[in-house]
Amino acid sequence: MRHEKLFTVDEEAVRLDVFLSQQLEQTRNQITQLIEQNAVTIDGKPTAKSGQKLKSGQTVAVVFPEAKSTPPQPIDFDVEILYEDDDVLVINKPSSLTVHPAPSVKEPTLVDWLKHKGVSLSTLSGEERHGIVHRLDRGTSGVMVVAKNNRAHEALSAQLQDKSMxxxxxxxxxxxxxxxxxxxxxxxxxxxxxxxxxxxxxxxxxxxxxxxxxxxxxxxxxxxxxxxxxxxxxxxxxxxxxxxxxxxxxxxxxxxxxxxxxxxxxxxxxxxxxxxxxxxxxxxxxxxxxxxxxxxxxxxxxxxxxxxxxxxxxxxxxxxxxxxx
Missing domain, CATH: 3.30.2350.10 (Pseudouridine synthase)
Structure with a gap:
């Protein structure tokens, strides 16, 4: 399922790719690919120019394509659950566990574990990042919150943005x-x-x-x-x-x-x-x-x-x- 994010430009003459790199977690190359794939619009009009200069007040929309689904890997570990209800799952991530699949990741991830457990997850971050609101580095252990539905995901993401989390x-x-x-x-x-x-x-x-x-x-x-x-x-x-x-x-x-x-x-x-x-x-x-x-x-x-x-x-x-x- 595709999803869209909207951003309002608050400065003059900033490049489109620079602006999006400040708003998104994606790399500059990934942002360039989104622009080239006509996944980015400015005030409703598609653009394929990474270097296009933006004007204050313009609305930039990014439509993220549906991620390709990959089957979860076999799981031979468990993760401590600190809290769970219909909206959120709070876990204690162990060290050496990668949060979500990526081309360079060969071992099972937290997302694989979540799927293996049959946990209901939000879909806003795409197939490979189901439920993931924020990440921890692979070697870092500790507390993470996972969204179990899209409404919870949007609310938690907003708190990350406004620093209230x-x-x-x-x-x-x-x-x-x-x-x-x-x-x-x-x-x-x-x-x-x-x-x-x-x-x-x-x-x-x-x-x-x-x-x-x-x-x-x-x-x-x-x-x-x-x-x-x-x-x-x-x-x-x-x-x-x-x-x-x-x-x-x-x-x-x-x-x-x-x-x-x-x-x-x-x-x-x-x-x-x-x-x-x-x-x-x-x-x-x-x-x-x-x-x-x-x-x-x-x-x-x-x-x-x-x-x-x-x-x-x-x-x-x-x-x-x-x-x-």
């Missing part, structure tokens, strides 16, 4: 942050040096992350931090940390610390998520238990008494409720 992460980094609060607001795009990596790029998509210091390790060479996403770009936390010469323990792609080679997984966990429920209109909050590997590392390298107090979900949210710099 909150997402908090825990990470172990080296070296420690200089300031109690660090906010990085720099665009992210594909690295020109390594296609597996993302990087700070002038023409990238806007990206904003806030970091808060939590607790130094016993030897003070590492630090537990909390992170808040204001946008959801691929590898966002990792790229923004790399831009200030910080790295997450266990990050083999962006990390340069010797311990990264010894860890089974990246020590980055989507810990807390809140949103307004699509049906009840009430604010709901979910916390994903930390995986055994990361939990063991934290208890080995950090003060246990302080650790338990500082990773209390209420404390994490309170950290970010104070006025940002």
């Amino acid at each position: 909150g997402r908090f992460y825990l990470a172990v980094i080296t070296p420690a942050m200089k300031d109690e609060v660090t906010i990085i607001d720099r665009p992210i795009g594909r690295s020109s040096h390594n296609r597996l990596k993302m990087a700070i790029t002038e023409n990238g998509k806007n990206a904003k992350t806030e970091f808060r210091k939590l607790l130094p390790s016993h030897d003070e060479t590492e630090e537990l931090i909390a992170c808040k996403l204001y946008t959801g770009r691929t590898h966002q936390i990792r790229v923004h940390l790399e831009s200030i010469s910080r790295h997450i323990i266990g990050d083999h792609l962006y990390g340069s610390h010797p311990k990264s080679g010894k860890m089974e997984r990246i020590l980055l966990h989507a810990y807390n998520l809140y949103f307004t429920h699509p049906s009840s209109g009430k604010r709901v909050t979910f916390t994903a238990p930390i995986s055994p590997i990361m939990d063991e590392y934290l208890h080995k390298h950090f003060d246990e008494k302080e650790l338990h107090a500082l990773i209390d979900p209420n404390h994490i949210e309170h950290c970010f409720s104070t006025e940002s710099i």
Whole structure:
């Protein structure tokens, strides 16, 4: 089933492909293909020119073609369900699980697991991304919300756009942050040096992350931090940390610390998520238990008494409720 998205232009003389890259999660090449396939209209008129200059107030519509269906792969794992009702499914994604199928992905994905379980899912993101409102990187564990119908999907997507959905992460980094609060607001795009990596790029998509210091390790060479996403770009936390010469323990792609080679997984966990429920209109909050590997590392390298107090979900949210710099 095809679906359409509408956008209103709010600046003069911006290129069509640049404008759409700021609005969509698709790559620039994917956007160019949509334009060439006459899937994009400006004020109702089709256009095949990626470089067409837009005017403020114009309406750009994108019609996404029906994705080709692929049979789900055999499943030999399970995923922890934190909450489920008729509208949403909240899960604790394990590390090393890819969220949705792609040409480069050979192993079963979260979407395969959802289909295997027979979960009713929204269709707004296409066949390969049924139910997926937001992603987590493959190596990142933690809380995710999945939409079970299109109405819920639209409501949750709107909350992502207007920043009323909150997402908090825990990470172990080296070296420690200089300031109690660090906010990085720099665009992210594909690295020109390594296609597996993302990087700070002038023409990238806007990206904003806030970091808060939590607790130094016993030897003070590492630090537990909390992170808040204001946008959801691929590898966002990792790229923004790399831009200030910080790295997450266990990050083999962006990390340069010797311990990264010894860890089974990246020590980055989507810990807390809140949103307004699509049906009840009430604010709901979910916390994903930390995986055994990361939990063991934290208890080995950090003060246990302080650790338990500082990773209390209420404390994490309170950290970010104070006025940002």
